[in-house]
Each structure stands twice: as structure tokens, then as C-alpha cells.
Amino acid sequence: MTNTILSFSLIDAEFRNTGLERSENLAKDLEWFKDQGHNIPExxxxxxxxxxxxxxxxxxxxxxxxxxxxxxxxxxxxGGRMIGKKVAEKILDKKQLEFYKWDGDLPLLLQNVREKLNKVSEGWTREEKNHCLEETDKSFKYSGDILRLILI
Known part of the structure; x- marks a missing residue:
């Protein structure tokens, strides 16, 4: 139980304000689409x-x-950046969406987060590491369910 409590506090401290957050940028893009006359679904x-x-x-x-x-x-x-670039070229008259812009050097932001991930997982048991890896299928399933909405 101590390890779990420690993990929660580390997650909260280490993975907020990493520079990778996308919600504010996504909100700007949605506003732009709305200004272009598109309806934004719930x-x-x-x-x-x-x-x-x-x-x-x-x-x-x-x-x-x-x-x-x-x-x-x-x-x-x-992959998201590559997709965003292709979408911008094909249907947005090369407008780069805010979602694909980061404040700072993206490779450095990713490296910082990678180091934090390694730090958090250092104290995990083999069982906890396996549990993390076993969650991958669910992660792809949920993401896939959302991506399939684009096809509708």
C-alpha cells in the first residue's frame, strides 16, 4: 500500500504541467473551426x-x-503530428492547428517526461510493471474507439 500511495503522489507531482498538455490548444482549434462556420458536436x-x-x-x-x-x-x-500536417495540407489550406504546437522544444519536453516516467517506475515491482504493460490493449481500444468517430 505504501508503494501505491507513493506512486499516486509522484504521478500527481511529476505529470502535471509537463508541456505536453493539449486541452488549451484543442480549445483554440475548436474555436477556430466554429469561426469557420462548423458545428462543434457535444x-x-x-x-x-x-x-x-x-x-x-x-x-x-x-x-x-x-x-x-x-x-x-x-x-x-x-504520429499525430504527421497526421496533423497531412490534414493541414489536404483540407485546411496548410493551416497548422494549435493542437500540433508546443510551448518549447518538443524533443526536450518528451525527454523530460520520459525521465519522469522512468523515475516513477523505478520503485515498481515486476508485477506492477507487467500490470502497466498489460493495460496497452485497453489504451489502444479506447483510442481506436475515438478515432473511428472520424470515419462517421
Whole structure:
């Protein structure tokens, strides 16, 4: 139990204000789309469900939460940037969305977070590390459910 309490406090301290957060930038992009005459839909079930799931994990299961944290932020900064660039070229008259802009040097931000991830997981048992890795399928499932909304 002590290890779990320690993990929660480290997660809270280490993974806030990393520079990778996207919500403010996403809000700017949504406002831009609205200004262009597009309707912004209400959050749909897959996103609402995943957000609630993540909030629950962040409070109760640090190893599982770290898996989702890693997969989301590192995906947005890697493949997501490439996708964003292609979308901008094809349908946005080359406008770069705010979502794909970071305050600071992205490789340095990622390295800092990677170091924090390593620091947090240093004290984990083999079982806790395996638990983190086993959460990967859920992370991809939830993300895939959200991405499939683009096809609709």
C-alpha cells in the first residue's frame, strides 16, 4: 500500500504541467473551426467514457494510468503530428492547428517526461510493471474507439 500511495503522489507531482498538455490548444482549434462556420458536436460516448475511465485510473491504479498517459501523449507528439500536417495540407489550406504546437522544444519536453516516467517506475515491482504493460490493449481500444468517430 505504501508503494501505491507513493506512486499516486509522484504521478500527481511529476505529470502535471509537463508541456505536453493539449486541452488549451484543442480549445483554440475548436474555436477556430466554429469561426469557420462548423458545428462543434457535444462530446460523444467513447470520449466521455474514456475520460471517466482515465480519471478513475489516475486515482486508483497508477501503473495502468501511466500506460494510458504514455500512449496518448507520445502518440500525439509522434504520429499525430504527421497526421496533423497531412490534414493541414489536404483540407485546411496548410493551416497548422494549435493542437500540433508546443510551448518549447518538443524533443526536450518528451525527454523530460520520459525521465519522469522512468523515475516513477523505478520503485515498481515486476508485477506492477507487467500490470502497466498489460493495460496497452485497453489504451489502444479506447483510442481506436475515438478515432473511428472520424470515419462517421
Amino acid at each position: 462530446p460523444s460516448d467513447p470520449g466521455v467514457c474514456y475520460a471517466g475511465f482515465l480519471e478513475d485510473l489516475s486515482e486508483k491504479d497508477p501503473q495502468a494510468f501511466i500506460c494510458h498517459f504514455y500512449n496518448i501523449y507520445f502518440a500525439h507528439s509522434a
